[in-house]
Structure formats: C-alpha cells, structure tokens
Amino acid sequence: MDSFLKVTGIDKSFGAVRALHNVNLLASKGECIAILGENGAGKTTLASVLIGLYQPDSGEIKLGGTPVSVTSPAKAIEHGIGMIHQHFSLVGAMTAEENILIGLPSTKRGAEARARIRQLCSDFDFNVDFDIRVTEMPVGMKQRVEILKALFRDVSILILDEPTSVLAPTEVAPFLKGVRKLVANGCLVFFISHKLDEIREIADRVMIMRHGRVEGVLPVATTPMAQMSALMMGDKPTGETVETPKAKKARNDTSSAADALVVSDVCLMDPGGAEILQDLTLSVKAGEILGIAGIDGNGQTELSEVITGLKRQTSGAIHLNGTEISSASIAARIADGIGFVPEDRHAEGLVLSLTVEENMAFRSIGEDRFMSGGLISRRAMHEIASDVVAAFDIRPPDPKLNASALSGGNQQKIVLAREVARARNLLVVVQPTKGLDVGATEFVQNQIRAVAHSGVGVLYISTELEHVLDISDRVAVMAFGRITGVVDPENTTLQDIGLLMTAAPEEVL
Amino acid sequence: MIDLVLLGDVLAGTARLGTPIAFAALGGVIAERGGLYNIGLEGQILAGALGAAAGSFATGSAVIGLGCGIICGLISGLLLGYMSIRLRINQLVGGIALNLLLAGLTAFLSRQIFGAQAGGARVNGFSQINIPFLSDLPVVGPSLFSQDPLFYLLIGVAIAAWFWLMKSHKGLDLRAVGENPKAADLAGVPVFRMQYLAIAVSGAFAALAGVHLVLSQVYVFAEGMSAGKGFIALAAIILGRWSPIGAICAALFFGFCDAVQFKLQFTSPDIPYQLFLILPYLASLIALVVLGAKASAPASVGLPYDREHR
Numbered sequence: 001m002d003s004f005l006k007v008t009g010i011d012k013s014f015g016a017v018r019a020l021h022n023v024n025l026l027a028s029k030g031e032c033i034a035i036l037g038e039n040g041a042g043k044t045t046l047a048s049v050l051i052g053l054y055q056p057d058s059g060e061i062k063l064g065g066t067p068v069s070v071t072s073p074a075k076a077i078e079h080g081i082g083m084i085h086q087h088f089s090l091v092g093a094m095t096a097e098e099n100i101l102i103g104l105p106s107t108k109r110g111a112e113a114r115a116r117i118r119q120l121c122s123d124f125d126f127n128v129d130f131d132i133r134v135t136e137m138p139v140g141m142k143q144r145v146e147i148l149k150a151l152f153r154d155v156s157i158l159i160l161d162e163p164t165s166v167l168a169p170t171e172v173a174p175f176l177k178g179v180r181k182l183v184a185n186g187c188l189v190f191f192i193s194h195k196l197d198e199i200r201e202i203a204d205r206v207m208i209m210r211h212g213r214v215e216g217v218l219p220v221a222t223t224p225m226a227q228m229s230a231l232m233m234g235d236k237p238t239g240e241t242v243e244t245p246k247a248k249k250a251r252n253d254t255s256s257a258a259d260a261l262v263v264s265d266v267c268l269m270d271p272g273g274a275e276i277l278q279d280l281t282l283s284v285k286a287g288e289i290l291g292i293a294g295i296d297g298n299g300q301t302e303l304s305e306v307i308t309g310l311k312r313q314t315s316g317a318i319h320l321n322g323t324e325i326s327s328a329s330i331a332a333r334i335a336d337g338i339g340f341v342p343e344d345r346h347a348e349g350l351v352l353s354l355t356v357e358e359n360m361a362f363r364s365i366g367e368d369r370f371m372s373g374g375l376i377s378r379r380a381m382h383e384i385a386s387d388v389v390a391a392f393d394i395r396p397p398d399p400k401l402n403a404s405a406l407s408g409g410n411q412q413k414i415v416l417a418r419e420v421a422r423a424r425n426l427l428v429v430v431q432p433t434k435g436l437d438v439g440a441t442e443f444v445q446n447q448i449r450a451v452a453h454s455g456v457g458v459l460y461i462s463t464e465l466e467h468v469l470d471i472s473d474r475v476a477v478m479a480f481g482r483i484t485g486v487v488d489p490e491n492t493t494l495q496d497i498g499l500l501m502t503a504a505p506e507e508v509l
Numbered sequence: 510m511i512d513l514v515l516l517g518d519v520l521a522g523t524a525r526l527g528t529p530i531a532f533a534a535l536g537g538v539i540a541e542r543g544g545l546y547n548i549g550l551e552g553q554i555l556a557g558a559l560g561a562a563a564g565s566f567a568t569g570s571a572v573i574g575l576g577c578g579i580i581c582g583l584i585s586g587l588l589l590g591y592m593s594i595r596l597r598i599n600q601l602v603g604g605i606a607l608n609l610l611l612a613g614l615t616a617f618l619s620r621q622i623f624g625a626q627a628g629g630a631r632v633n634g635f636s637q638i639n640i641p642f643l644s645d646l647p648v649v650g651p652s653l654f655s656q657d658p659l660f661y662l663l664i665g666v667a668i669a670a671w672f673w674l675m676k677s678h679k680g681l682d683l684r685a686v687g688e689n690p691k692a693a694d695l696a697g698v699p700v701f702r703m704q705y706l707a708i709a710v711s712g713a714f715a716a717l718a719g720v721h722l723v724l725s726q727v728y729v730f731a732e733g734m735s736a737g738k739g740f741i742a743l744a745a746i747i748l749g750r751w752s753p754i755g756a757i758c759a760a761l762f763f764g765f766c767d768a769v770q771f772k773l774q775f776t777s778p779d780i781p782y783q784l785f786l787i788l789p790y791l792a793s794l795i796a797l798v799v800l801g802a803k804a805s806a807p808a809s810v811g812l813p814y815d816r817e818h819r
Binding site for chain 1: 695
C-alpha cells in the first residue's frame, strides 16, 4: 500500500501524565480516518504533534517516504498539514479575511486571494459575514472561518478536531459534503469525533485510541459500532452500546411541583440596539428538567447569562421560588442556590492555572467546611476535593494537579461537581456535553438527572438535540431570541422541532 | 504680535521636548502590538544617549553617534526580548530590571569614556535644518520647519511605522501575534522571530530618543538624563490607542505641556516653579483618566507565549 503518512513510535508526556504511548499509524492520500476515543485518550495530543504544536519525546513522522521534523506550525503548513481546533484559534479583534490571510507569504494576499476566499465560501455553502470582527461572530460562524483558513492553505493533510460540535444541524450535512469533496481531491483527512453516526457517514477507517495508545485501526464499513465502542471503552462493561436504543429514563412527575424559576417577558438589547432576547417567557418547576433546544447563536447563551446575573435584562422579570431576583447581584443569586455550568469551561468555568481542589473550592471558600480557625484549611479542601474526584471519576485522580493538565471531559466534571453542590434551587447548564465522549456524556447526564430528582429545577441548554431530548421533561425551542414552542420530548418528531428551530419570527404564533 | 512670538516659542518647544517622548512611545507601540510590554524604554533612552555621545566623542561625527546610539538600543531591546520571550520573565519585572541595569551601566561607562570631570565632555551634534520656503512662514516656520534632522526623521519614521503596522502583511502578522499568538503560530507566523524583531526595533526607537537628547539638545551625556521620559512615553502609548500616529500626537501633547510650563516659569516668577514642573505629569494623568477608559490594549500583551502550554 502506498502510505503517504507514516507515524512510528510517538511518545509524549506532560509531567506525570503520559499522553501518547508508542503511537503508530499508516495513512494514504484520499482517505478519511476517524479518530475515536474517550476524553483524554490522546486524540488532540496526537493531532497537536502532527501540526508541530507539541514536540514528541520520541518517534518519527514520514511524509511520502522522507522523514520530516515538524518543529513548528509554520513547518506543518509548509508540509501541507493543517488543523481545525476544537477551541478556536482566531484573532478576535480582526475580520474573517484578516484571520485567513495571517502568516501567508505576501504573494498570496492580494485581491486574488480575497476573491478565492469568497469562492471557497460559496463552494462549501458557508455563511460568513466579512464585515464584522471575529469577536462579534456567533460560535458557528467562527468555526466556518477556521475551516476556510485551513482550506485556503491548500492542505494535503487536514485534521478536524470535533468539527461538527458547534455547527447547527442544518450545517452539518453541507460540511460533511465539503469534507468528502476534499477527500475525493486526494486530501488525507483525520476526523476526530465522538459521533459514531458521523464517523459511519464520513470515514473510511477508524483509529481507536485509549489512554494514549492506539487500540486498533479498522475499516469502518465492516466494523460493527459495538466493536468500536468496546475498543474505545476498554475493559469497561459495554452492555449499553450506541446501537441498542437506551431505555427511556423514568421522568419525574412534576405536575404538582412549585415553579423554581419563572422568566417573564424578558428582553435584552445589545449595545448596538439589536434584540437578542424578545419577550421571553418560561418557567421551570422544582425537580423538572427544561431543555432549551435551538441552533447556536439564537440567544440561548444570553438567556443563561440573564438568569445567572452575568447580563442585566433590558426589561422583564425573573423570579426564583416566587421571589423576584431581576436585579439581584451574581453573589446574591449564588447564595439563593443557583448553580451555573457555563458554555466555555476554559474561560468562565475554571481557572486553569489553579489546582483541581482550588477550582472546586473557589466561590465557596468562605464556607465553614473549608475553614479552620478563620483561615483556609488546605486539608479540608484536599479531603473534600478527593471525595469529589473519586465520586466523579476525575482522571488523573490527583486534586493537586493544575486544572490545565486535565482533558476537556475531566475539566467539565470539575465544574459540574462544584455547581451541582451549589444548586439548591436551580441549575443552569449550557452545552454540558460539548466535546465529551459517550461515556462522559452519559455520566454528566446522570448527574444532572440526580440533581433534578432531588427537587432542583434544571435549565438544560444545548445545541445537541439528541441529548436535550434524552434528558428533558419538557423541551422549549428557541429561535431568534424567543421561545417558538414547547414540546413533550416523548411525543414529538425531529421534523417538528426542526421547524420550530428555523421558523422566522413572523411565521411563529 | 507678542502673542504670536509666544506661540511660536511654545510650538518650537513642543517639537523639541516632544520628540524624545515620541520616539520612545513609537518604540513602545511596536513592542506592545507584538504582545510585549517594553517597560525598559527609560533605560533604553539612556543607552541610546550614551551610545550617541560616545560615538560622536570618539569620531567627531554626529552621524556615527546616531548609528552607535541605535546599535545600543537594538542590543538593549534584544536583551529585554531574551528575558521576555525566551526566559518568559514577567515583563514588568524584566523592564524595571533593565532600567536599573542601564541607569547604573551608563553612569559607569560615561565616567570611563568621558573622564570624571563635571559636566562630561561636549560632543558634536546636529544643527537645525531650515526647510526652504516653509521655514520662512510666520510662527510655524521658525518653530516647526527649522528643526534638527531627528525631528524630520521622527515624522518620516512615524508614517512608515504606521503604514507597516496597519497596512502591510507583516504588520498584520505582528498585530495577530499581539492579539493571539497561538492563532498566529498556527497560521504559520514565526511568532518568536516577529517578537524579537519588534522588541529590537522598539529598543532602537527608544534609543533615538536618547540620541535626540544628546545630539540635538544638550550635546553632552548626563547621568539619568532620560528624566522620566520613558515613563511618560508609556502613558502616551495608552493615550494614543496603540497607534503609531496616535502615540506621537500624545507625545507631542506632553511636549506641549512641558513647553507651556517652561514659559510659565519665566512669565510668573512669583509662583514656585515646582508647581509648573508637575504640569506635564498632571496632564498625562488627567488625559489617561478621561480617555484611557475606552482604550483597548492588544489582547495578549504581557503574556509570554508558550507553545506547549495546555
């Protein structure tokens, strides 16, 4: 077989954490290889080694038979290796065009280049606003700029790290079509994903990683999903594979419960005067999980921020257990028992340079359980954190590691553990399963169910529709800053929800 | 007519006193746009001043003095770059350390070079250049068009720096480094090379401030002659919104305040002159309070870039 890319014996450690363990790989041009694995399996680390962001401790990379040393991302670009990161790498203060052109030789930056960017944009059916800066873009559009940036660099090897996790359902199909076009043109595509159905649809072979090792590279067409799942999970029980439909969890009967949260006629204008939330009304009963579905960027994030006090609504009222909290401070809302798992765990959920135990303690540090004689008790902090680390299976199980040393899924568990403990009346979660693998998603969902079961109202905001449908007692669909419909997840069709998600405001109601 | 003479004097003073601040501020803008604080401007002014004095003293040529000053600035800039980029030292601490080092080192070397006699040695400098026709204009002619060559160099360099930073491709790359070095790195920008370039150029510009002090103003090196200009320049960067042109306008505004206070010292001898001396600093504080709130610095300035940081 003509193997274009040959990776042999790659090792990489971060301090005590062994992220990659003797990784070997052969790949040819014109194929799409999915990389499947749990959070922390080493998928992103391997990708970062390929694009020169991390230097491997040992091992060799050969391209077309010649050994190459990818010592920097610039070198990677020279060799035609590009990557689209799960967490964006864009310059917020610049436009899409500037972001795409950064770092290119001057000869590739003229008017011709601008025309080609727009051509690529229409080839791939991407909607990108070229007049605004990246900070002003919704998440999905930022992702499209990232993709354009890689495409513009004429890559022969493209690594996609969870590329569809931020795309709207309607954008996924055209995107996958674009990827197939690339593969057909002879590009070697690595597709890091947790979504088995997508892997099925797009990949020729699947490479399964676990604990930094390659567990197997298998042809997708002839490998049952159950086997992929088993390899990915290792020796864990794999009774619940993706193919067997999960038994619907018993839903709480909350018909007689009191309202935990009532949001009435809330409007929010951005400084430019655009209406982000329009007369939004909803209620969450104690013990109920209200799912908010919708395409990314329709005001869901802002809704969570208005409820938790990060943003102040322009008009309207918010009540928690019958008490108005419309103008209460964030601290007061926390004291009232609102827990909040924000969308961006790196920027808002964690302080990455603090240890796991410090991250668990902060915002509650003044409570008696963390104090001894008026001073912070390191030992109490450590003991409480150790219990949580064990209960939430946070890996590596060392509360004294910096939060930055953990993988995305384990970081999310830290945030969740802290916020669940705080949520006595209401838990607001935004995209809690973003970038998480099957096992971690299930774990997070079960924790949230347990919270609701204990009588706490849960507002579950996510763009991953199947997760929303799976967990919610009721699902409210948001579009253009308002609730366009509330449905029962048991008795609804994807088509109905799709219509609600895309309905223009005039056509609704 | 007396008022016009006064105005002309103040304008000439503005140009003369504002030029060193403007050079230093320009250097600061280049460094900060590339994501590096250059707190060492003050020390680099001294380095440039000593280099200019020594070069001119040794050869009798002001142009060679200028060259020596620039080389001293480049070296001091690269030293700060090594601390900030390679060693990832806190950039404020590194800059202060550089200021202390250069204050001591220039004082020591000046005694070695010029001997211990009071007042140092007088060196050859630049004389003013009268621009034909323009220098004959009333008021602005003698004040703005009869300046020394470094003032005209400042104007040229400022425009060039603005064009390079805001309009050229490499300038875009440098700004991307200052905003988000990881994004720039992934896009193929040689982040560290760009930062070394920026900090070296920054040091050279700061040194030009010192060169101006020695070769265009007093023709002698004096210990501590930078006298806080490097710190006023830091304020000018913020006031000028991290734009080369803006920073130079802000620096000239500080120069204007200084020129006014000199005039006031002469015209109001009854008032203690110390009160007038605080005027430029007061003006910079007020300007920062009034205008500074809206300013937005490059997003990653002061944060060392570590490629393998997770």
